[in-house]
Each structure stands twice: as structure tokens, then as C-alpha cells.
Amino acid sequence: MEDMEDDELTESLWYSTEGGRNLGRPGIEGGYIQRDEELGDPLEPEDAQARITLEQKGIDDPLFYVTAQLYGGWLFLTVGRKTKTEAEAIYTELRAELERLASLLPFEEEPDIEIRATQVATESAALESRFARI
Secondary structure, three states: OOOHHHHHHOOOOOOHHHHHOOOOEOOOOOOOOEEEEEEEEOOOOOHHOOOEEEEEEEOOEEEEEEEEEEEOOOOEEEEEEHHHHHHHHHHHHHHHHHHHHHHHHOOOOOOHHHHHHHHHHHHHHEEEEEEEOO
């Protein structure tokens, strides 16, 4: 039983993407990566479930972008903000949402895979819609 609890904890771990080697490098929005985390087992990064990135574009009049991804094509969302404080708040909120959505992802052998897949798709679309309006 103790091993199962350790496995479940490992599955929901956030860890620095690429061991932090990509911090300061160009991101997908043309800025420079400030924070970058993946959700999963850091010993098996190829099995990660989600990723969240914060990047800064520009220096004098910077813009900040938070990109949230739920791997497998479930969600890809980028939210831009004018201040780092706003972007950090979005990062924190989206990180929690990614963790919640990842916990809902269906496994191939589940009998109710279609129901769970529909739930993840519906909730991902609702999240995209919510952030598109703010």
C-alpha cells in the first residue's frame, strides 16, 4: 500500500522542465522563459501530463505570457499580461487547473473512457473560453 501512495505522489509532481536548462532561452511566444514546469514523474519526463511556462517578451515595456498545455492535444492555451504580477497569478491558477484536469485524464483500459474523455474535453474548452475573456 505504501508503494501505491508513493506512485500517486510521483504522478502529481511538478518539476522544472529540462532540469531548468531552458530558463532564459527563447519561448514559443518570442520571449524568454522565466518559469517552466512539467507535471509527472521527473524520472520519466517522456510520460509528462502537462506543462506550464512563463515567458517575458521585451525589457522596456515588457509583456508576459503564460502557456498551459495538457499533453495529448487536450489543451493548449496562452494568456498574455502586461505585468509580471498578473502573469504570476495566472500561472498559479492555470497550474492548479492543469493538475486538476490531468487527474481526470482517462486510462486506455478504463470502462468509462469515453465519458471521462468527454469530461476532460468539455472542461478544457471551458477553461480556454474563460481565459479568452479576461
